[in-house]
Amino acid sequence: MSLPLSMTDTVAGLRDEVQSWREAGYTVGFVPTMGALHAGHISLVRTALQRADRVVASVFVNPAQFAPGEDFETYPRTLEEDAAKLAEAGCHLLYAPTVREMYPTGFASAVHVDGPAFGLESQTRPHFFGGVATVVTKLLNQVRPDTAVFGEKDYQQLLVIRRLVTDLDLGVEIVAGETLREGDGLAMSSRNAYLSAEERGRAGQLNLILKDLAQEAASGKPLETSLLHARTRAEEVFDAVDYIEIRNAHTLQAIETETLEEPARVLAAVRVGKTRLIDNMAV
Amino acid sequence: MSLPLSMTDTVAGLRDEVQSWREAGYTVGFVPTMGALHAGHISLVRTALQRADRVVASVFVNPAQFAPGEDFETYPRTLEEDAAKLAEAGCHLLYAPTVREMYPTGFASAVHVDGPAFGLESQTRPHFFGGVATVVTKLLNQVRPDTAVFGEKDYQQLLVIRRLVTDLDLGVEIVAGETLREGDGLAMSSRNAYLSAEERGRAGQLNLILKDLAQEAASGKPLETSLLHARTRAEEVFDAVDYIEIRNAHTLQAIETETLEEPARVLAAVRVGKTRLIDNMAV
Known part of the structure; x- marks a missing residue:
């Protein structure tokens, strides 16, 4: 039987819950998302549940990885449905911080990754991986999980995050989640x-x-x-x-x-x- | 009575030792240095010892914060004397990684801080705080201390590190260590x-x-x-x-x-x- 899903929108609330798990001796898995969850995301949560005793999923549409004119404003936000899907999957904690919680006034830091970030997505979206690297560094430091699951759908992002985690000694195992597809093979997104x-x-x-x-x-x-x-x-x-x-x-x-x-x-x-x-x- | 000083030059050795302290319920303090230790550094170690059960000091002359033509090559390296001084002060672990341990082949990440890093030292040393922010992020993630002590002698650096720790959610308390001075008031360096x-x-x-x-x-x-x-x-x-x-x-x-x-x-x-x-x- 699975526990009910807890929810928090603050770093302090997140850390309290993870701390109580740590004190009970549980391992912790993490699935970062931008919400609008589909079966592909839920598959990542299931992968995390196979590897850890407790699983946090985050829902945060990260403004730092969108350029002006991209779809930050219109990106689908469906937090209630997301929570229901996570609860059904057996996820333990939904962490859905506000933009202000993640980037308070005075925020002045950025993480930059070269190597696998060079070319491909960066050609069209030159600031994308900087925004991703910064928010993932923050999220991993906030949760401090044993394992974090990232989808292979964003393959270049997966390699950038592996590089980042190695380079900055983030001390988390990165697990690749396979891409789920529709009947005609379209990758879920x-x-x-x-x-x-x-x-x-x-x-x-x-x-x-x-x-x-x-x-x-x-x-x-x-x-x-x-x-x-x-x-x-x-x-x-x-x-x-x-x-x-x-x-x-x-x-x-x-x-x-x-x-x-x-x-x-x-x-x-x-x-x-x-x-x-x-x-x-x-x- | 103080324990003998342990030494390690690897992240794995560091993490093993810190992990054993954590399992024993000890809090952990950290003092990052570039070695060539003087009374000012030892005062930082004493501050850390007042606040934590176990203290790690690192000695690492970080190439990433020196520009070509600066004194990276000639910066004084006195590891044996440093170890003796740390042992006498009651420090528990000396972590002295090689450049290759910190920046292995393929390393491709960097942390950048604006805000307090703007101007002053950055005017003369434009890459300095980028190098500092990157190595400090790595060191703090390697050690994961409760408390880290940085000297007020490098006041701008202290503010950059406070900014960095807040922004990237590094989850460590930053403590300022006062500047020690010679008889005529010259700041120790x-x-x-x-x-x-x-x-x-x-x-x-x-x-x-x-x-x-x-x-x-x-x-x-x-x-x-x-x-x-x-x-x-x-x-x-x-x-x-x-x-x-x-x-x-x-x-x-x-x-x-x-x-x-x-x-x-x-x-x-x-x-x-x-x-x-x-x-x-x-x-």
């Missing part, structure tokens, strides 16, 4: 809610294009040919293609060989109407 | 070892100039007049004056009033021969 029916129809093509690209690359075809093919297909379906790439799976560095000789990942970002979709998969 | 006898004679003037400036400002004299007087005196004695300023004691922001109406601090950096000296005091 809170931003899928933005899609019109027509756009939703096209969106499902992204994972198919990536799947074919990964198969071609794995089969030993020249990477340039496979990439050209995938990009051409994507440009026919989508309103813009930010990138489609094959990169080293661990460093995200460009692959210099003609055909594939190292562990690799295919990654893409495209626009469908006003919605930006990202996806990735192992080769 | 590892860099005083660089001074020739002639330079050492002049160096003692810095604290006298600051003391007079603080008294004039406190007495209600116009700040511009007092500052001009102090700067003129300093330029006569020293080979260069990087800055002499009166700033808000909490924010280090410039003071806009003609005479003093807020808590303030006088701060200075000067050059004597090739040696850069800094000092500060309350008004």
Whole structure:
């Protein structure tokens, strides 16, 4: 039987609850989210529950990782439904701080990560990973979990966070949560809610294009040919293609060989109407 | 009776020792240093010992806070003497990591602080506080102490670290350790070892100039007049004056009033021969 879900919107409330768990000898898992929870998030919570005695999920739409003109204002906020889903999943604590709690007057610090943050998402969203690194450093220091789960859907973010945790000695095990997909293979994302029916129809093509690209690359075809093919297909379906790439799976560095000789990942970002979709998969 | 001093040069060794203290219910204090320990450092260790059951001191000359051409290579390294002094003071653990342990291959993260880091030291050493903020974030996450002691001698650094600890939720109490002075009032500093006898004679003037400036400002004299007087005196004695300023004691922001109406601090950096000296005091 699971305990009822507690809720807090303050660092002090969070620390009190985690402290009481620590005193009882429990291990602590953590799942940071921006809310608008779907089955993919709940799967991350289940992964955390398998690895820790008590699990905190955070819901915080972090202004620091949105640029002006991006969807910070319109990002879906569904805290009541989120709480119900977390309670049902057996999560123990929902931490939903305000912007003022996270960034009080006088806030003046930032965490910057290079390495895996270079290129891809950073090309289109140059301030994104700085905002992510700063808020994740704060959240991990606030919760001090044994384990934190991040979805592979945001694969570059996952590698940036692994780098950050190693570099700043944050002392937490980072676990990758697999990407959940809809029936047509579209990766689950809170931003899928933005899609019109027509756009939703096209969106499902992204994972198919990536799947074919990964198969071609794995089969030993020249990477340039496979990439050209995938990009051409994507440009026919989508309103813009930010990138489609094959990169080293661990460093995200460009692959210099003609055909594939190292562990690799295919990654893409495209626009469908006003919605930006990202996806990735192992080769 | 004090325990013998343990020593480790690895994060793992440090964490093992701190973990065993935690399991025994001890509180933990921390004093980060760059070594070349003098009575001022030992006073910080004593402050930590008053507040915590067990105390770690670190000795690490952090390359990230030195610019090319500064004294990273020549900075005094006296680990054996440092260990003897720490043992005598009753410190429990000396943590002296290598550069490779702190910044392994692939290291790609940095912490940046604005606010109190703006101006003063940053004018002459623009990368200094970035290097300090990054290494202090690492050290505090490695040790996870209850209390950490930083000397008021580096007053701007103390405020930067308070800002950092608040902003990144590092969950440690920062305690200010008072500045120890030689007979003529010269603030103790590892860099005083660089001074020739002639330079050492002049160096003692810095604290006298600051003391007079603080008294004039406190007495209600116009700040511009007092500052001009102090700067003129300093330029006569020293080979260069990087800055002499009166700033808000909490924010280090410039003071806009003609005479003093807020808590303030006088701060200075000067050059004597090739040696850069800094000092500060309350008004």
